[in-house]
Amino acid sequence: MLNSKIALTVSSAEDDVPLSLANRGFCNLTGYDREEVEGRNCRLLQGLETSAESQAALHDFVHDPARDDGRFAILNYRKDGSTFHNLVFMTRLRSRDGAARFILASQFDMTTAEQRKALRSNDERLSRNLADLQVMGQQFGLAMEDSARAIFNSIAMLARLNLDE
Structure with a gap:
């Protein structure tokens, strides 16, 4: 997973859902180093032109533990300030007792x-x-x-x- 070309992240399903892990694909897509994003929320990729609707859709998914997965299109910003159209797939990873523990996300650059x-x-x-x-x-x-x-x-x-x- 860490060396996958597909951008992948794992975040805690609690609190502000900070990233626990970001792979090389994610770092290549966003321009951030792993150390710069782990422990932070993915909101760091949002900027002035990111629509409130797409922000709300992500927020609603993250804060609704009953939803297992979702797909979201959002305009994100790389570390250098350039934008990209990000298609984010998210799924909750649950423990055996059904409690949401983590959120796995994959990101795809849909700009082209x-x-x-x-x-x-x-x-x-x-x-x-x-x-x-x-x-x-x-x-x-x-x-x-x-x-x-x-x-x-x-x-x-x-x-x-x-x-x-």
Whole structure:
């Protein structure tokens, strides 16, 4: 577990749920060293743009011992201040008597997936705008289908290039 590439943490299920263990994957994802996070709550990854709704969803899970697992999307911050879209899976680890002892969490950087969703949405809007331009062009007797398609392809290519930066 400690050397897994998947970001994993274990926290106490009591008090402020401080991290008991953070693996190498977690440290690589967040930029923090294990010594900097163990004993602290994962709120240290939250920042100004982290939504109150996602914070509340995590808080509600942590403080509801009846819930065994949950999945949460949250905007987090690395040690260097850069943001990432974190998909967090959490599950309670219980003792034989059913008492919640620990919370195991795995974190996945979904930033690229979020950017690709936005890119698809932009492509769809561009396609609709292209269709509108073609209709307007036809109404004015303009043959602009090839020009409009070239504009669309150029804009879509620029958006993809910016995504890779």
